[in-house]
Amino acid sequence: MSTPFPVGNINVYFIEGVIPTLIDTPPKGNIYTNELQAALKNKGYSIRDIKRIIITHPHFDHFGAAAEIVRLSKAEVWVSRGGGQYLEDFDAELLRDLEYYTEILKWIVAPGDHRTYLDFLYTWGRMYGCSVPVSRLLNDGDEIELGSIPFIVRAVPGHTPWCIMLYSQDHLSAFTGDFLLNQISSNALIQRPSTMLQGYKSLKVYLASLHKVKQMAIQTALPGHGAIILDVAGRIDEITHFIQQRKELVRNILDQGPLRPFSIVKTLFPDLLQDQLFLGISEVIGHLELLESEGSALQVDEGYWVGL
Numbered sequence: 001m002s003t004p005f006p007v008g009n010i011n012v013y014f015i016e017g018v019i020p021t022l023i024d025t026p027p028k029g030n031i032y033t034n035e036l037q038a039a040l041k042n043k044g045y046s047i048r049d050i051k052r053i054i055i056t057h058p059h060f061d062h063f064g065a066a067a068e069i070v071r072l073s074k075a076e077v078w079v080s081r082g083g084g085q086y087l088e089d090f091d092a093e094l095l096r097d098l099e100y101y102t103e104i105l106k107w108i109v110a111p112g113d114h115r116t117y118l119d120f121l122y123t124w125g126r127m128y129g130c131s132v133p134v135s136r137l138l139n140d141g142d143e144i145e146l147g148s149i150p151f152i153v154r155a156v157p158g159h160t161p162w163c164i165m166l167y168s169q170d171h172l173s174a175f176t177g178d179f180l181l182n183q184i185s186s187n188a189l190i191q192r193p194s195t196m197l198q199g200y201k202s203l204k205v206y207l208a209s210l211h212k213v214k215q216m217a218i219q220t221a222l223p224g225h226g227a228i229i230l231d232v233a234g235r236i237d238e239i240t241h242f243i244q245q246r247k248e249l250v251r252n253i254l255d256q257g258p259l260r261p262f263s264i265v266k267t268l269f270p271d272l273l274q275d276q277l278f279l280g281i282s283e284v285i286g287h288l289e290l291l292e293s294e295g296s297a298l299q300v301d302e303g304y305w306v307g308l
Contacts, residue, residue, distance in 0.1 A: 001026040001035055003061055005124070006276065007184075007225055010061055013175060014040060014050075017147035021052040022075070023166070023175050024224060027128035028064035036065065047072045054144070055079040056177025056224060057163040058086035060129030067132040076135035078144075080155065082195070083162035090131040098122055100192035101278060107303050108261040108281065120275040138164060151175075156213060158206025159186040161196055165213075173220040174232075179209065182226040185239045190282045203286030204293060207243065210236050250287040251296055254307030258300060261285055 001012050003026065013023040026032035037047050050073045055063045058079065066077055066087070079087055086093045098118050105114040138144075140155040144166065151166040156179040167174040178186050188202035214236045221229035229235050246268075253259065253267050261284050265272070269280045288305055291297035299305050 001032060001039075003027055003032075004128070005061055007061070009225065011222065011224055011226070012036065012039075013222060014043065014045070015146045016043075016045075017145075019051045019145075020045065020049050021054060021146055022050050022069070023054050024056055024062040024177065025053060025065040025069060027061050028068065028130045029128060033065050033068050036069075049073065050075045053077045054138075054166065055083065055087065056165065056175065056179075057160045058083035059160065059178070060090070060125055062177065062224060063087055063132065064128045064130055067130040070132055077132055078136040078138055079134055080153075080162040080164045081137040081139055083160070084134045084137050085195075086162075087132050087134050090125075090129050094122065094125045094129065096194075097192060100194075104190065104281065104285075108285075109303060110262045110277075110281075116274065117277050121278070140164075154213075154216075156180075156209040158188045158202060158209045160189060161191055161200065161202075161205070163209075167216065167218065171220075172218050173222070174213075174218050176221045176223050176229075178224040180213070180221050180229065180232070180235065180239075181223045182229050182235065184226070185242055187279050187282055188286050189279075190285050201286070201289040201293070202282070203243070203290055206286075207240065207290075210240055246283070247287045247290055250284060251291055251307055254291075254297055254305060258304040258306050260303050261288060261305065264288075264305075 001010050003010050015021045026036055040046055047069055050069060053066055053075050069075060101118055102114050105117055138153045140153060142153040144151050149168055151168050154165050154167050156163045156165050159178045163177055163179045165174045165176045165179055188206040190202055214233055218232045221232050250264060253264050264284045265280045272280050288297055297305055297307055
């Protein structure tokens with residue numbers, strides 16, 4: 001399915017069977033629901049045939065059209081337990097996130113009007129996201145039948161705290177959402193503390209999820225964007241290696257002396273576009289937290305960081 005976002009097309013999976021199921025949805029908008037309807041028609045189905053929607057994580061590019069699909073089909077919506085609030089009260093949750101991100105921008109002393117860093121997120125959220133009632137909250141270990149194949153829900157936090165994948169032990173395959181992508185490394189986005197247990201560190205948690213999934217010996221991954229992954233262990237090794245390299249770059253930048261995170265962002269990503277700056281900020285903060293946990297960096301007064 002096409003999207004208006006820099007990340008490109010989203011993968012939406014339709015599973016035939018007693019309970020026709022959609023895994024993730026396109027963004028909100030007639031252009032995207034029409035595209036979905038056309039794809040289903042090619043398989044002899046329509047949106048009205050969908051009886052269940054499973055959302056891999058609560059980002060609006062993956063659930064924005066759910067309300068319209070539910071209106072047409074009366075489908076149930078299933079999502080991870082922690083992600084339900086985002087789907088059911090999307091506008092309020094979006095505003096709470098923006099308030100928190102604004103505080104982060106103040107803390108790192110980002111220059112200029114802080115709203116300019118976040119306007120795109122608010123605009124996109126209002127245009128392409130929509131609240132939708134949730135029928136079932138999923139827990140790690142829940143079993144779901146897709147078609148005639150049993151799948152297990154596995155929590156894979158990091159990109160968001162509430163990412164899940166659907167894992168078939170019999171077929172050694174999984175629908176991985178944005179947890180595992182073929183061409184890019186998922187951004188481990190910082191999360192407002194009010195939604196998480198104290199001490200949650202997104203990038204550290206993401207690395208732990210990657211390690212856990214590698215031990216599962218999955219052979220095929222169907223991701224939320226991009227091509228199918230046919231060497232899951234190899235892809236996880238690539239992502240882990242990339243994260244370690246990027247962490248060392250951040251550590252080397254700290255040798256310049258005490259720095260605030262925004263200065264590190266501009267050094268690491270000098271040409272980053274305005275609508276992607278907050279992704280860079282999330283990444284740098286994640287690496288600083290990793291370095292801190294390893295005893296290689298320390299946060300000092302007024303938001304400055306130093307290498308150790």
